Amino acid sequence: MELKFHFFPAALPDETLHSVLSRYARLCGGHSRKAAFTGNRAAVSFTQNVAFPCRLDDLAELLPPGTDLSVSKIITRHTVLPYYAPFLTDEQMQHARTSMAGDGKWLMLKLGINASRIEGASRVRFCPACLNEDVVRVGAAYWHRVHQLPGVLVCPHHGDSLRTVDPSWYSRNSWQLHLPDDAEVQAHSHQVTVGLEAFPTLHQIALRSMQLLTLDLDPLSPIALRACLMRRAAESGLTRGKSQRLDLCRLAAHMDGVFNALPAAWEYSILGDSPSDLPATWVTKLLRRPRHTHHPLKYIVLATALGVDLALLQCSDKPSTQAVKCGFRSIVTGRFG
Numbered sequence: 082m083e084l085k086f087h088f089f090p091a092a093l094p095d096e097t098l099h100s101v102l103s104r105y106a107r108l109c110g111g112h113s114r115k116a117a118f119t120g121n122r123a124a125v126s127f128t129q130n131v132a133f134p135c136r137l138d139d140l141a142e143l144l145p146p147g148t149d150l151s152v153s154k155i156i157t158r159h160t161v162l163p164y165y166a167p168f169l170t171d172e173q174m175q176h177a178r179t180s181m182a183g184d185g186k187w188l189m190l191k192l193g194i195n196a197s198r199i200e201g202a203s204r205v206r207f208c209p210a211c212l213n214e215d216v217v218r219v220g221a222a223y224w225h226r227v228h229q230l231p232g233v234l235v236c237p238h239h240g241d242s243l244r245t246v247d248p249s250w251y252s253r254n255s256w257q258l259h260l261p262d263d264a265e266v267q268a269h270s271h272q273v274t275v276g277l278e279a280f281p282t283l284h285q286i287a288l289r290s291m292q293l294l295t296l297d298l299d300p301l302s303p304i305a306l307r308a309c310l311m312r313r314a315a316e317s318g319l320t321r322g323k324s325q326r327l328d329l330c331r332l333a334a335h336m337d338g339v340f341n342a343l344p345a346a347w348e349y350s351i352l353g354d355s356p357s358d359l360p361a362t363w364v365t366k367l368l369r370r371p372r373h374t375h376h377p378l379k380y381i382v383l384a385t386a387l388g389v390d391l392a393l394l395q396c397s398d399k400p401s402t403q404a405v406k407c408g409f410r411s412i413v414t415g416r417f418g
């Protein structure tokens with residue numbers, strides 16, 4: 082018999098889709114995908130704990146009447162696509178939405194995320210303080226989107242370091258639907274260890290990452306984005322002369338200062354890797370070539386290093402947009418020592 086949900090838990094704030102479905106499976110009596118979603122071939126796609134789950138049209142069909150979850154709502158509120166959106170094109174966004182509703186074909190490739198080593202270094206994480214608060218507040222522990230974002234090692238709400246689930250255990254059990262308070266998850270996770278000096282920067286990166294998720298920005302103009310970053314680089318004395326060419330030596334020293342305060346592990350070991358006396362290639366690329374193919378974490382780290390608030394940079398290339406809307410401003414939100 083074809084599967085149809087007779088009930089479905091209400092999705093919680095910042096909850097991943099995988100988490101809502103894991104809570105559904107628990108209410109059905111366990112964490113087995115097979116038991117909870119018998120008879121539905123698409124379930125293997127929409128239940129996966131990935132950045133871009135697909136077959137969402139199939140999932141929406143299964144939901145009981147009155148469930149407050151459309152495909153669009155699922156994508157915007159319960160996947161991490163809004164985090165990527167400012168750095169994609171309108172066309173890429175349209176493709177992503179269509180692809181996630183459907184079979185997900187070519188999605189990662191089109192978004193340029195397939196080749197990203199940053200995604201490979203990212204882990205499944207949760208915040209013990211959030212977990213306890215969620216149990217008290219909403220009666221359930223759940224996976225938060227923001228904790229799963231690359232480079233988010235501390236909780237934006239609590240400022241504490243997150244717990245990371247052992248990746249080899251997780252991949253061996255990826256067909257199961259676990260929640261962060263499961264005994265097995267607790268037994269196979271450990272607190273991320275970072276030096277005290279890293280907390281202020283990591284907390285800023287976590288807050289900026291969360292901001293991108295919650296603001297649900299449209300794609301940003303890459304030209305305006307680059308101009309804003311360059312302007313702050315010039316204000317910080319990282320350019321030379323009237324033509325404002327990058328001073329690579331000073332830029333390298335500035336970025337070294339940033340990375341010295343960050344852990345030399347996980348995503349940051351990849352981003353911090355640079356030739357001696359020169360900035361990492363991705364830093365100069367972001368400042369020189371306005372293209373849409375860079376990972377959001379690179380923009381977030383560079384914006385944090387230069388004190389640019391990406392959230393205030395909402396800009397549209399559309400001719401109908403009023404000039405005033407297109408203006409961007411940057412604010413200094415904190416500097417590195």
Ligand SMILES: [Zn+2]
Binds near residue numbers: 210239
């Ligand atoms: Zn927390």
